[in-house]
Amino acid sequence: MPILRCFATVIGAIFFSGLLAAEVNAQIPSYRPSRPVVSPYINLLQRGGGPLPNYFTYVRPILDQNIVNQQQQTAIMQNQRTMQQMEGQVLRMQESNARPTGAAGPAGFMNHTQFFSNYSRPASR
Helix, strand or coil: CHHHHHHHHHHHHHHHHHHHHHHHHHHCCCCCCCCCCCCHHHHHHCCCCCCCCHHHHHHHHHHHHHHHHHHHHHHHHHHHHHHHHHHHHHHHHHHHCCCCCCCCCCCCCCCCCCCCCCCCCCCCC
């Protein structure tokens, strides 16, 4: 009996510690830095960079890439804002049931009388 009680206590402790850990992890947001955490200047200390200094071999390309990434991110965010504005305009047009510009009226089959002003319909029998 004592072995069974000890086993049940251990299983219960493991189960409840897992629940507590899951609850704590759910409360703490994950850390996602917007910029790299490690500085590219740490590559200045590398050896064997070839004929160019380490700044132009290792550091400068990373800095240039970071600038390009930031420009791309800005362009993506601007495109997303533009898309949201366009979606809002489309929704407003749909809600107001506005006809598109240039619409002549309701469409119909063989309805060309507006183009032939001299045409008179034959008398119906």
